[in-house]
Amino acid sequence: MAICRHFHKPDLFLTMTANPKWPEIIHSLFSDQTATDCPDIVSWVFEQKKKILLKLIDNGFFGTTVAHIHTIKFQKRDLPHIYLLIFLHPQHYIRDSHYINFMISAQLPDPQLQPLLYAKVTKYMLYGPCSIDNPQAKYMVNGKYSKHFPKDFRERTDWAKESYPLYARPDNGLVFEYNEARFTNQYVVPYCPQLLLLFDCHLNVEISARLETVKYLSKYIYKGPDRATIEISGGMQDKIKAHLDGWFIGPTEAC
Helix, strand or coil, X not given: CHHHHHCCCCCEEEEEECCCCCHHHHCCCCCCCCHHHCHHHHHHHHHHHHHHHHHHHHCCCCCCEEEEEEEEEECCCCCEEEXXXXXXXXXXXXXXXXXXXXXXXXXCCCCCCCHHHHHHHHHXXXXXXXXXXXXXXXXXXXXXXXXXXXXXXXXXXXXCCCCCCECCECCCCCCEEECCEEECHHHECCECHHHHHHHCCCEEEEECCCCCCHHHHHHHHCCCCCCCCCCCCCCCCCHHHHHHHCXXXXXXXHC
């Protein structure tokens, strides 16, 4: 919050998750190994990718940057991902929907015109199926999906004062089918096409310039690991064993 007071609200919120099938990882494994066998390689490659991402941002990929802060977390399957808040110089503030559409998309690309981008969006940037298409999906609450997917179709991008922008998601007939599920623009997680093509992994970019709940973003990236409460009862206690039983750290995080 002190950083926000010194500069301003963050302009962009970015998350990037390691891809265990990055060529740099695959080429470093023996023929009978997978990425889970070499968490040190996964950590090392992710660290290099993270440095490239931060260097791009510092060199003005989104415009002149005055500050950025990030944390690294690890998924349940032990893949590292970065939460990154970016603060832009006033001359590069995000001011209109035209600039948003130039930088970010929430649509399926045309598979004929952009086959490589289409392959990456359908591989990394689709959420679901959920809601009426899959009532048993995780995060369903009272018959609705708590993560707010599928989104409504929209012909144009609109600003929203107290939330992320309402990105354009036209009902243009583009559909991706997988395992009997049908995905339209309603299921696309916002992404930056250039970064998605470069990093080849799940990479979500959101405009947060008008998001009034700055505290939410700050708490989100600093929330730390998942926690649970345990109770140890009985007579003599082995405090070292109790600590180890209540502690979880994956091999990639350890590396």
